[in-house]
Amino acid sequence: MAMALLPACVAAAAVSDTVRIKDIGRFGGWRDNMLVGYGVATGLAGTGDSARSRSTRQSIANVLSQFDVVIPPDQVQSRNVAVVMITATLPPFARNGDRLDVTVTSMGDARSLLGGVLLMTPLKGPDGRIYALAQGALSVGGYKYDVNGNVVQKNHPTVGVVPGGASVEVAVGTDLMQGGQLEFVLTDPDYTTANRIAASVNATLSGGLAVASDAATVKITVPEEYRQNMVSFITRVESLNVQPDRRARVVVNERTGTVVAGGDVTISRVTVSHGDLRVSVVTDYLVSQPLLVRGTGAGVRTEVVPQTRVGVTESGGEAVQLGVGSTVADLVQALNRIKVSPRDMIAILQGIKAAGALRAELIIQ
Structure with a gap:
């Protein structure tokens, strides 16, 4: 009975090692885009940037000038404001009105962003275009209070997030097919795995559509009948099972x-x-206290005498x-x-x- 169960156990183990193609890579052109912006966080309870920060004073003056309030930067003395950098990730196939989480980090010498509100800030991509607008109340998972030299701090209070705080203003299109082909890119490049992916695609979709061009890329030709229905074709490809080779x-x-x-x-x-070799050094400090009697000379004083012991213990090697x-x-x-x-x-x-x-x-x- 034990011999009969052995092949079944081996087969079960082999099946368990297989994964979906979509779990070990992505299609070429499918990528996230980084966004960044510079803004102002207000409403801080005296924990914002100090008057030494010229960029903060200038930023406050610029914000007020948009509302017809003209104040010279050197007249701004508020500590309830901090200049911040905002970062976000724009996913593929983002559409107008989609919400993004944003991370807000202090740029100046603000002690804490707790309780702050991020003013409307444009988020730009590497090409300089504005792709999203960010605004909202900051969520800071910590605090820092400093009174008379006593500091109480939890976590990192100069970094916060605004969940769903950015709205996408420019849709991002993703073209996966180039020249009638899809490129599947492996997360961990490996020649054997790439060849197995190509073999799995060819075994399921007859016609020799897939070929491994290198250790990281598998090129898949899209049949004519699927070019108007790419979603169905990609679904079939990424749901195929393959056994990746592990280093x-x-x-x-x-x-x-x-x-x-x-x-x-x-x-x-x-x-x-x-x-195992252990070396221990122990120092005892002995105090020599002279007798406190009349007539003790001026040179008689308490003396501290160190007594040091060194011990070496070596256990037998195994x-x-x-x-x-x-x-x-x-x-x-x-x-x-x-x-x-x-x-x-x-x-x-x-x-x-x-x-x-x-x-x-x-x-x-």
């Missing part, structure tokens, strides 16, 4: 002591010897031996049995990689 990688985070590796990352025959075909998971289990710390485990993996026994790319973050 052997081990990711190490030295700050947190985390090691992440695929279960199939193998290690050549290797022996690891791990020892060895771990792995045979041919062992994986990183086997190594981690063996090291856990001899109670190796995560940071020592990272050092061991680096040593195994330097010895040429780790058959994977070691990525240290």
Whole structure:
């Protein structure tokens, strides 16, 4: 019975490794666009830019001049205003009236944007055109209060967001088809995966429509009957299943002591010897206090005498031996049995990689 169930388990594992084509890449021309703007946030409770910020004074004067209020910049003394930069992402196929979330960051010396309101600000693209207008109340997930040198702060109060605070004014069109072809771009370029995508498309849509031009791009010819119905064709292509090829990688985070590796990352025959050397230095401070009696001379005083002890403890080294075909998971289990710390485990993996026994790319973050 166990032998009969084994092929079914292997087949189930193979099916589980397949993913949709749309989950491992995108079509050429499908991209986000960055928007940026310069504006003014008002309504701050005395936590805005100080009078030293000339750009803030000039910006306030410019805003007031639009309402026929003319004030010289050097006469502006408000601390309820801060100059800010606004950023947003314009998605593909954006239409007039769509709402975008915007991020607002302080440019001057404002202490906090809490309670502020962003005045209407145009958001421009790299070509200098205005694509959206942003305005609204700021949502700041923190605060900062400073009174008489005492500071109480939570999170980062000089950055805020305006959910749905920008309105798209210029629609963005996206032309996916160029010369009768679609280009599918892989997020993680790989020749094997690109070839499997082309094979999957050709097996489902007969006619040899797809060809992998390089490790990152698969060119797909759109049949004549689908050129007036691109949505249906793209839906069929991106819903196809393919098994992506994975590169052997081990990711190490030295700050947190985390090691992440695929279960199939193998290690050549290797022996690891791990020892532990501990050096402790302890200093005790002894105080010599003279007797307080009459006639004590002027040179007699209290003396602090340090007493330092150095101790060295070296535990016996323990060895771990792995045979041919062992994986990183086997190594981690063996090291856990001899109670190796995560940071020592990272050092061991680096040593195994330097010895040429780790058959994977070691990525240290």
